[in-house]
Amino acid sequence: MHLILLGAPGSGKGTQAELLAKRLGYTHLATGDLFREAVRGGSELGRLAQSYMERGALVPDEVTIGLVRERLERANPTAQIVFDGYPRKWVQARALDELLASRGEKIDAVILLNVSTPILVERLSGRWVCRAQGHNYHLAFHPPRVAGVCDVDGAELYQRDDDRPEVVQRRIAVFLREIVPLIAYYGAQGVLHEIDGAQEIEAVHRQILSVGGIPKAGSPPRPA
Ligand code: AP5
Numbered sequence: 001m002h003l004i005l006l007g008a009p010g011s012g013k014g015t016q017a018e019l020l021a022k023r024l025g026y027t028h029l030a031t032g033d034l035f036r037e038a039v040r041g042g043s044e045l046g047r048l049a050q051s052y053m054e055r056g057a058l059v060p061d062e063v064t065i066g067l068v069r070e071r072l073e074r075a076n077p078t079a080q081i082v083f084d085g086y087p088r089k090w091v092q093a094r095a096l097d098e099l100l101a102s103r104g105e106k107i108d109a110v111i112l113l114n115v116s117t118p119i120l121v122e123r124l125s126g127r128w129v130c131r132a133q134g135h136n137y138h139l140a141f142h143p144p145r146v147a148g149v150c151d152v153d154g155a156e157l158y159q160r161d162d163d164r165p166e167v168v169q170r171r172i173a174v175f176l177r178e179i180v181p182l183i184a185y186y187g188a189q190g191v192l193h194e195i196d197g198a199q200e201i202e203a204v205h206r207q208i209l210s211v212g213g214i215p216k217a218g219s220p221p222r223p224a
């Protein structure tokens with residue numbers, strides 16, 4: 001079973017994908033995390049990605065689709081994947097369907113997390129992220145046990161450059177533009193589920209499990 005989490009910056013895609021990975025063994029594939037890893041590594045891809053990310057713009061499709069193709073080729077063939085931050089555009093969605101079809105697979109559920117702009121801004125301004133693996137925290141809504149330190153791996157927490165207010169506004173505007181054709185695309189396939197992403201984290205998780213038809217127990221999917 002493969003899932004997509006759609007939603008604006010700060011809607012909780014990363015938070016919910018982490019829960020699905022931790023509790024149900026899903027492989028978390030987040031293009032934003034892959035780009036940030038490339039930026040830290042100082043590769044050519046990282047320099048290119050940074051020039052778009054720092055402005056809140058989207059990295060070009062051919063680069064992003066190539067990165068996802070390469071990541072899927074490395075994934076365990078039995079892995080069940082939660083896509084976070086990909087696809088973001090209709091052309092990326094179509095490319096993903098083609099990539100999965102070539103493996104005899106498909107997207108089973110697409111979850112759209114609906115959250116209003118004032119809440120998004122509040123969440124992003126209080127977000128702190130684990131430098132090692134991208135685990136997400138919030139000063140008020142999901143604080144780490146020790147300030148500035150990741151609960152999971154003890155790494156330092158930092159604030160993302162693109163969480164500056166002017167870049168957040170740009171990212172939200174890009175999201176609002178691109179989400180319309182994605183809703184039409186997945187709506188026509190009958191796999192789209194919209195849920196209220198403004199609920200507390202555990203309530204959103206429970207709703208994803210119920211609308212996505214995801215088994216809560218039993219045989220968890222094998223990780224990549
Ligand atoms: P990416 O890293 O994907 O950023 P994003 O989509 O803007 O989303 P965020 O990671 O900011 O938010 P989130 O929905 O994951 O929320 P989170 O769970 O952290 O992409 C970054 C950039 O990379 C893009 O701008 C682009 O340049 C490039 N890129 C990536 N993918 C691309 C693609 N496919 N094509 C082209 N370019 C691409 O939660 C936010 C905060 O809220 C946290 O502090 C969290 O603790 C808190 N929180 C979460 N849920 C709740 C809740 N229910 N209640 C209260 N607080 C909550």
Ligand code: MG
Binds near residue numbers: 013014032085
């Ligand atoms: Mg994220």
